[in-house]
Amino acid sequence: MTTGPGDSGSLQTLLVAFAPRVYGLLFRLVGRADVAEDLMQETMLRAFRGLDAYRPEGKFRAWVFRIAVNLARDWIRRQPREPAVSLDDNEEPPVARSLRAMDPPDGAMARREGSKRVEVALARLSAADREVLLLRYYGELAFKDIAQTTGEPLGTVLARAHRALKKLGELLPEDEP
Amino acid sequence: MICPNNTEWVLYATGELPPPRRSQLEAHLAGCEACRREAETLARGLAALATLEREPAPRPQVMETLRRRAGEVSRARPAVVSLWRRYRWVAAAAAVVVLAIGLATFTPQTPRQTATATPWVTDVHVQEEIAEITAGVEILEACSNGKAPDPAPAATDDQTYDELEFFFDQLRAEVDA
Numbered sequence: 056m057t058t059g060p061g062d063s064g065s066l067q068t069l070l071v072a073f074a075p076r077v078y079g080l081l082f083r084l085v086g087r088a089d090v091a092e093d094l095m096q097e098t099m100l101r102a103f104r105g106l107d108a109y110r111p112e113g114k115f116r117a118w119v120f121r122i123a124v125n126l127a128r129d130w131i132r133r134q135p136r137e138p139a140v141s142l143d144d145n146e147e148p149p150v151a152r153s154l155r156a157m158d159p160p161d162g163a164m165a166r167r168e169g170s171k172r173v174e175v176a177l178a179r180l181s182a183a184d185r186e187v188l189l190l191r192y193y194g195e196l197a198f199k200d201i202a203q204t205t206g207e208p209l210g211t212v213l214a215r216a217h218r219a220l221k222k223l224g225e226l227l228p229e230d231e232p
Numbered sequence: 233m234i235c236p237n238n239t240e241w242v243l244y245a246t247g248e249l250p251p252p253r254r255s256q257l258e259a260h261l262a263g264c265e266a267c268r269r270e271a272e273t274l275a276r277g278l279a280a281l282a283t284l285e286r287e288p289a290p291r292p293q294v295m296e297t298l299r300r301r302a303g304e305v306s307r308a309r310p311a312v313v314s315l316w317r318r319y320r321w322v323a324a325a326a327a328v329v330v331l332a333i334g335l336a337t338f339t340p341q342t343p344r345q346t347a348t349a350t351p352w353v354t355d356v357h358v359q360e361e362i363a364e365i366t367a368g369v370e371i372l373e374a375c376s377n378g379k380a381p382d383p384a385p386a387a388t389d390d391q392t393y394d395e396l397e398f399f400f401d402q403l404r405a406e407v408d409a
Contacts, residue, residue: 074290074295074298075289075290078290083284092290092291092294095290095298096294096297096298096301099302100298100302103302103305104305170283173281173283174284176280191281192281192282192284198242198243198248210239213238213239213242213243214239216246217238217242217274219277220242220273220281221273221277222277223276223281224273224275224276224278224280225277227276227277227280
């Protein structure tokens with residue numbers, strides 16, 4: 056990424072540090088690369104426009120991810136009601152399909168297969184439980200920051216994390232991943 | 233010992249449990265098969281999460297578009313661009329105050345050998361504080377010049393996040409003022 060006219064170093068630093076992770080989180084939440092790109096841009100622009108709303112008692116990172124999560128929730132809510140996730144183990148979840156479509160011809164298929172099992176397990180979680188795990192994974196947020204991001208009490212977030220991790224652990228055989 | 237609750241096991245598995253309590257849980261694990269299975273399942277869930285593939289980054293043209301649009305927002309917010317200049321004087325003033333307090337308070341002692349740009353200050357605590365402030369100013373200056381701080385920020389670098397949060401905390405204070 057280069058610096059262009061009117062651009063500022065602080066802006067560039069912000070984009071470099073946050074955009075890929077925000078995109079990663081959104082991609083897993085909505086399951087579509089094109090939508091994730093749009094929402095990522097909207098998240099970053101809202102963060103810039105809304106700096107006045109940021110209060111320094113919380114982490115700046117958690118604040119940015121909260122904008123992203125809210126945008127993803129809104130987008131999901133607007134979609135026609137259909138099961139976003141199949142409970143059939145043999146069916147590929149949307150995120151896995153999108154990843155496969157982007158895979159180069161010489162992509163490591165074995166690696167993809169291993170990841171697909173986790174994708175399926177992750178896709179079987181409730182949206183709220185999945186959100187907590189993804190915020191932990193992409194945002195590397197502490198649970199108290201995840202609570203701030205999702206707007207839920209810390210106890211609820213920890214309960215979600217416990218349920219989600221346990222399901223993920225139980226769905227995968229003991230010798231995996 | 234009564235078996236720990238789910239919340240504690242999540243904090244234990246993710247490394248967020250404070251050390252004294254962590255030791256107690258580890259001692260408990262040695263004698264409780266059910267809890268050992270619980271902890272192993274959660275650890276397996278975390279390990280599975282870690283195998284998720286990092287999907288491709290947003291397309292370069294998307295980042296370019298974002299940079300251009302964000303630049304327009306930035307131009308509309310001169311405070312973002314000019315913050316570092318004003319803050320530099322605050323930092324310089326703070327450094328002077330710290331230096332004065334340090335010289336007035338501390339009796340010169342044999343200093344520890346530390347790398348510092350202020351060798352005339354003999355107290356190591358004052359040296360460290362000055363170094364910290366200087367580093368902060370350098371980061372802001374690098375940002376304002378359109379260059380990434382050295383070393384360049386990485387998306388996974390917690391220090392970068394902290395620096396950004398520090399930067400925007402200052403910006404917020406300025407907006408409030």
